[in-house]
Amino acid sequence: MSKRDQILQTTLELVSELGFHATSVGLIIKKSGVASGTIYHHFKNKEDLIDTLYSELKKELGNAIISNIDQEMAFKEKFFLIWKNIFRFYIENPMKFEFLEDYANSPFVRKEIKVISQSYYKPLINYFESGIQMGILRSLPLHFLINIVFGNVATLARMIIMEEIEIADELLINAIQSSWDSVKIN
Amino acid sequence: MSKRDQILQTTLELVSELGFHATSVGLIIKKSGVASGTIYHHFKNKEDLIDTLYSELKKELGNAIISNIDQEMAFKEKFFLIWKNIFRFYIENPMKFEFLEDYANSPFVRKEIKVISQSYYKPLINYFESGIQMGILRSLPLHFLINIVFGNVATLARMIIMEEIEIADELLINAIQSSWDSVKIN
Amino acid sequence: MSKRDQILQTTLELVSELGFHATSVGLIIKKSGVASGTIYHHFKNKEDLIDTLYSELKKELGNAIISNIDQEMAFKEKFFLIWKNIFRFYIENPMKFEFLEDYANSPFVRKEIKVISQSYYKPLINYFESGIQMGILRSLPLHFLINIVFGNVATLARMIIMEEIEIADELLINAIQSSWDSVKIN
Amino acid sequence: MSKRDQILQTTLELVSELGFHATSVGLIIKKSGVASGTIYHHFKNKEDLIDTLYSELKKELGNAIISNIDQEMAFKEKFFLIWKNIFRFYIENPMKFEFLEDYANSPFVRKEIKVISQSYYKPLINYFESGIQMGILRSLPLHFLINIVFGNVATLARMIIMEEIEIADELLINAIQSSWDSVKIN
DNA sequence: GATGAATGAGACTTCATTCAT
DNA sequence: TATGAATGAAGTCTCATTCAT
Numbered sequence: 001m002s003k004r005d006q007i008l009q010t011t012l013e014l015v016s017e018l019g020f021h022a023t024s025v026g027l028i029i030k031k032s033g034v035a036s037g038t039i040y041h042h043f044k045n046k047e048d049l050i051d052t053l054y055s056e057l058k059k060e061l062g063n064a065i066i067s068n069i070d071q072e073m074a075f076k077e078k079f080f081l082i083w084k085n086i087f088r089f090y091i092e093n094p095m096k097f098e099f100l101e102d103y104a105n106s107p108f109v110r111k112e113i114k115v116i117s118q119s120y121y122k123p124l125i126n127y128f129e130s131g132i133q134m135g136i137l138r139s140l141p142l143h144f145l146i147n148i149v150f151g152n153v154a155t156l157a158r159m160i161i162m163e164e165i166e167i168a169d170e171l172l173i174n175a176i177q178s179s180w181d182s183v184k185i186n
Numbered sequence: 187m188s189k190r191d192q193i194l195q196t197t198l199e200l201v202s203e204l205g206f207h208a209t210s211v212g213l214i215i216k217k218s219g220v221a222s223g224t225i226y227h228h229f230k231n232k233e234d235l236i237d238t239l240y241s242e243l244k245k246e247l248g249n250a251i252i253s254n255i256d257q258e259m260a261f262k263e264k265f266f267l268i269w270k271n272i273f274r275f276y277i278e279n280p281m282k283f284e285f286l287e288d289y290a291n292s293p294f295v296r297k298e299i300k301v302i303s304q305s306y307y308k309p310l311i312n313y314f315e316s317g318i319q320m321g322i323l324r325s326l327p328l329h330f331l332i333n334i335v336f337g338n339v340a341t342l343a344r345m346i347i348m349e350e351i352e353i354a355d356e357l358l359i360n361a362i363q364s365s366w367d368s369v370k371i372n
Numbered sequence: 373m374s375k376r377d378q379i380l381q382t383t384l385e386l387v388s389e390l391g392f393h394a395t396s397v398g399l400i401i402k403k404s405g406v407a408s409g410t411i412y413h414h415f416k417n418k419e420d421l422i423d424t425l426y427s428e429l430k431k432e433l434g435n436a437i438i439s440n441i442d443q444e445m446a447f448k449e450k451f452f453l454i455w456k457n458i459f460r461f462y463i464e465n466p467m468k469f470e471f472l473e474d475y476a477n478s479p480f481v482r483k484e485i486k487v488i489s490q491s492y493y494k495p496l497i498n499y500f501e502s503g504i505q506m507g508i509l510r511s512l513p514l515h516f517l518i519n520i521v522f523g524n525v526a527t528l529a530r531m532i533i534m535e536e537i538e539i540a541d542e543l544l545i546n547a548i549q550s551s552w553d554s555v556k557i558n
Numbered sequence: 559m560s561k562r563d564q565i566l567q568t569t570l571e572l573v574s575e576l577g578f579h580a581t582s583v584g585l586i587i588k589k590s591g592v593a594s595g596t597i598y599h600h601f602k603n604k605e606d607l608i609d610t611l612y613s614e615l616k617k618e619l620g621n622a623i624i625s626n627i628d629q630e631m632a633f634k635e636k637f638f639l640i641w642k643n644i645f646r647f648y649i650e651n652p653m654k655f656e657f658l659e660d661y662a663n664s665p666f667v668r669k670e671i672k673v674i675s676q677s678y679y680k681p682l683i684n685y686f687e688s689g690i691q692m693g694i695l696r697s698l699p700l701h702f703l704i705n706i707v708f709g710n711v712a713t714l715a716r717m718i719i720m721e722e723i724e725i726a727d728e729l730l731i732n733a734i735q736s737s738w739d740s741v742k743i744n
Numbered sequence: 745g746a747t748g749a750a751t752g753a754g755a756c757t758t759c760a761t762t763c764a765t
Numbered sequence: 766t767a768t769g770a771a772t773g774a775a776g777t778c779t780c781a782t783t784c785a786t
Binding site for chain 2: 745746747748749
């Protein structure tokens with residue numbers, strides 16, 4: 001692994017465990033085994049490092065979301081697959097999940113996030129848009145619908161990662177069904 | 187306002203604006219116009235200050251949730267009222283909303299939060315529990331249902347506070363209906 | 373001596389010995405026996421510390437310049453006394469001399485220096501102005517005349533402090549006479 | 559321009575603009591467009607780079623000083639020409655002027671400077687020495703006389719470069735005359 | 745109750761320099 | 766000759782906290 005990747009990986013581990021606030025550059029240095037100067041050779045500053053990491057993870061998630069989607073599938077079928085894709089990405093990458101959630105709520109760089117999201121989530125946005133137009137989804141503001149669904153996935157994923165509930169096929173199906181019921185026209 | 191309240195109020199303002207991470211004691215001192223020693227006279231340390239604030243806000247929210255609930259109301263009617271209560275508390279107190287969300291995601295003091303939540307939300311928990319027993323709500327894990335609903339309210343509140351969508355009676359009703367559809371047995 | 377004065381005194385000693393460039397805050401901390409935080413309690417930052425010191429020394433020099441000046445004295449007599457006053461201040465306070473010279477050439481804060489100088493040197497400026505008006509001094513730009521004289525004093529003071537020449541009453545008189553000959557109308 | 563010259567030129571620009579103190583190797587790298595290793599290929603270290611530059615400039619100035627001097631000229635005539643030579647070098651090369659002044663006042667490498675000066679300024683030293691011996695110049699310490707004159711030139715040059723006064727033939731003549739009056743026997 | 749001077753560990757970052765390519 | 770990734774000591778400054786008044 002290149003030094004640059006070592007730094008990014010270590011930062012992910014630390015921020016997901018300790019949070020933004022408690023992840024000092026000093027800690028990254030110690031854990032990654034890289035010299036302080038090396039960090040600043042690859043990244044302008046701490047913020048740039050975090051931003052880079054965020055951006056890469058967002059892209060990864062964006063790709064994960066649409067994996068195995070077949071245009072022939074029915075709308076509802078796609079919904080279930082997308083939901084599972086996001087969910088799987090979250091529980092298979094709990095550190096990335098923590099990081100993305102943490103950063104999403106963090107009060108800085110909000111504007112840029114929006115712009116990036118827009119591009120990585122374009123297919124998802126198109127999908128929801130078509131659902132509204134086809135009269136399958138409730139005619140609520142597009143991004144509200146999307147945020148509701150993302151929120152639902154995160155709620156389940158968080159509880160499983162935190163071991164507050166146990167994962168089971170039936171629970172997953174029910175959770176998706178619940179989410180579907182909240183966005184579809186009944 | 188007492189010095190103690192000045193400190194708490196200023197902390198709320200700063201944390202909601204800058205986040206946890208960027209709210210230093212030094213900033214609280216400067217903005218509140220209180221001497222550093224005074225803070226440590228009223229609070230054991232910074233953590234105690236934040237915890238106190240969090241606890242007070244959580245209590246406030248706990249009370250807001252059940253306001254105007256009449257035991258004679260139908261289950262669904264109560265659901266709509268509770269939803270509106272939480273929602274109103276959030277958009278009428280955007281700083282408190284920000285603070286609570288921030289703190290909820292923050293990786294420290296998680297254990298104690300749970301205990302406190304448990305006590306302030308007892309009526310809410312009982313309400314959801316009865317809904318499951320009565321066969322009105324889906325038989326999903328109790329806290330999962332509660333978290334889903336809280337997540338739904340927060341999603342709408344955040345978007346309105348961030349001015350990503352505009353509040354309207356119809357939107358609110360639809361949002362609650364959507365939330366209801368996701369937890370009730372269809 | 374107050375902590376604040378300890379810091380200023382130590383800074384003077386270090387800057388005059390090592391120069392601007394080599395005087396780190398860490399060195400000031402070590403030599404003054406004060407904690408790093410204390411410096412930043414009294415001064416906004418390193419620059420503010422240096423500026424404060426500069427301003428105080430400039431004021432001191434401004435006062436020294438006009439000491440023992442009697443308005444009854446002849447113009448030339450005053451010139452000799454002023455020259456000696458500056459010179460004495462320099463060789464009796466070699467560290468202050470070094471510091472002032474160093475800082476005068478330093479490329480930052482130049483604008484503010486000018487403003488400060490203007491106020492501390494008002495009597496000196498008035499004196500030279502009257503000399504020109506009375507036809508005693510060459511009609512060269514006012515500040516050029518002043519700078520020439522200051523430069524002459526500094527040249528002698530520096531060589532004596534550096535022990536490149538030895539001070540002697542006769543040398544001093546000759547040096548002042550030389551300086552006088554360069555500004556007076558011959 | 560060779561890489562070596564690019565480095566020297568950039569260093570000159572940076573030091574004259576920012577001063578010694580603020581001119582980092584990193585800045586030189588960025589501005590010159592040269593790789594860090596390249597600097598250390600051509601110069602032993604930063605000090606060697608600065609010293610080399612200083613030495614080259616000192617030599618240049620040394621040559622400029624005696625340009626167009628004709629041994630047949632009268633002593634005073636030579637004085638005026640030398641003065642103009644130094645002055646012209648300064649205002650035509652303001653960055654070199656700044657650099658040389660900065661370095662002269664800098665507290666490091668002082669010893670070697672003296673040695674170098676000695677060799678480049680030999681003709682100038684001889685000139686002043688003969689002036690004293692011939693009874694034209696005041697019998698003041700040789701280097702004091704030289705420093706006074708250099709100081710006078712620098713005073714005028716600095717004020718013109720800083721745009722505190724405007725250059726004019728008459729002013730220049732008067733300034734040189736003033737300088738001459740301060741060193742010649744009256 | 746309230747003040748603010750003082751602390752020193754630790755924060756982020758820049759520095760001059762090296763070395764494998 | 767020239768490159769630029771890598772280094773780690775040292776830089777400035779902020780942090781939460783204490784304590785005499």
